[in-house]
Amino acid sequence: MSTHDTLSGKQTTPTPTTPDPLATTAPHCERIDLHCHTTASDGLYAPAELARMAHAAGLDLIALTDHDSTEGLAEAQATGAPLGLTVIPGIEINTSLAETRGDAHVLGYFIDPADAGLQANLNQLRAARERRGERMVERLRAAGLNVTWERVRELAPGAIGRPHVARALIETGYATSVSDAFDRYLNWGGVGFVPRYRIYPHDAIRMIRAAHGVPTLAHPAHTYDLEERVLPTLVQQGLMGLECYYGPYDEATVNWLLGLANRFGLIPTGGSDYHGPNIHPTPLGGRYVPPATVDRLWAASRATRATPAEPFTLPQPRL
Numbered sequence: 479m480s481t482h483d484t485l486s487g488k489q490t491t492p493t494p495t496t497p498d499p500l501a502t503t504a505p506h507c508e509r510i511d512l513h514c515h516t517t518a519s520d521g522l523y524a525p526a527e528l529a530r531m532a533h534a535a536g537l538d539l540i541a542l543t544d545h546d547s548t549e550g551l552a553e554a555q556a557t558g559a560p561l562g563l564t565v566i567p568g569i570e571i572n573t574s575l576a577e578t579r580g581d582a583h584v585l586g587y588f589i590d591p592a593d594a595g596l597q598a599n600l601n602q603l604r605a606a607r608e609r610r611g612e613r614m615v616e617r618l619r620a621a622g623l624n625v626t627w628e629r630v631r632e633l634a635p636g637a638i639g640r641p642h643v644a645r646a647l648i649e650t651g652y653a654t655s656v657s658d659a660f661d662r663y664l665n666w667g668g669v670g671f672v673p674r675y676r677i678y679p680h681d682a683i684r685m686i687r688a689a690h691g692v693p694t695l696a697h698p699a700h701t702y703d704l705e706e707r708v709l710p711t712l713v714q715q716g717l718m719g720l721e722c723y724y725g726p727y728d729e730a731t732v733n734w735l736l737g738l739a740n741r742f743g744l745i746p747t748g749g750s751d752y753h754g755p756n757i758h759p760t761p762l763g764g765r766y767v768p769p770a771t772v773d774r775l776w777a778a779s780r781a782t783r784a785t786p787a788e789p790f791t792l793p794q795p796r797l
């Protein structure tokens with residue numbers, strides 16, 4: 479497996495293109511996956527490889543939703559275009575819920591990767607990821623585990639995350655799988671745990687809207703107080719979508735979430751959250767997403783581009 483098709487060679491990387499929803503209508507597509515990761519964040523495959531794999535899996539449209547990075551986009555689009563694969567720009571921003579200390583991940587579709595304000599915010603999030611990664615390694619070493627920052631950095635050509643630290647722990651024999659490493663060391667309460675730069679869902683929503691994107695709540699089923707508190711608040715703050723068709727969700731869960739999306743006027747999105755083998759259970763393209771979702775995202779994106787966006791800068795981290 480080649481892991482670095484690209485991310486290092488920036489000068490040869492073509493400029494990412496947003497399929498312009500103002501100029502075009504949604505392409506005809508039937509096999510869709512709106513949630514996947516590459517080596518631009520914590521996925522195992524380079525963007526070009528992922529695009530080839532998506533095509534081989536019979537997909538005709540994917541959204542790249544790397545954590546805090548749009549760096550994989552241009553390469554995936556360049557590889558996908560001649561294969562007839564449309565790659566739409568996405569992002570995933572991991573945030574915290576103030577009251578419950580739980581996580582809320584916010585996806586953004588059709589963000590404009592050329593937006594300078596967006597890139598400044600993403601740089602800040604990635605810089606905080608670096609500091610957090612270093613501190614995690616320090617904590618693990620202080621507990622007697624022989625993992626090195628150099629190796630973790632090598633495993634993370636893009637935005638670093640806990641899965642990279644997990645892979646270093648597996649290599650050195652301290653864990654048997656990514657989820658084993660999370661359970662033993664990296665979850666809250668583990669010796670390697672360091673809290674992330676704390677931002678809230680409304681920060682991610684504003685950041686995505688400022689870059690003309692469509693903010694969507696990812697894998698929402700286990701979010702505490704989703705119906706009564708979280709959704710009413712986030713919808714008021716500008717949320718536009720809900721990830722109803724998420725990889726492992728069963729039919730009852732999907733139907734429950736579709737009901738909520740309907741009630742709150744949210745676009746029901748979905749996808750596999752593919753990162754590579756043995757990370758999340760669903761294969762690339764392994765979750766049905768209806769073509770109407772893409773039409774609705776396209777239309778929502780067209781609407782947001784037709785109105786001026788309010789600029790937004792993330793608060794400085796208090797690390």
Ligand code: AMP
Pocket residue numbers: 520545572638639640641656657658660661674753757758
């Ligand atoms: P971070 O953003 O660095 O806090 O890492 C969180 C990411 O790690 C999530 O977005 C998931 O993709 C992944 N992750 C979290 N928990 C697990 C787990 N138990 N097993 C595998 N991957 C996980």
Ligand code: ZN
Pocket residue numbers: 515520521545753
């Ligand atoms: Zn991830």
Ligand code: FE
Pocket residue numbers: 570583696697
């Ligand atoms: Fe997520």
Ligand code: FE
Pocket residue numbers: 513515543570751
């Ligand atoms: Fe994800």
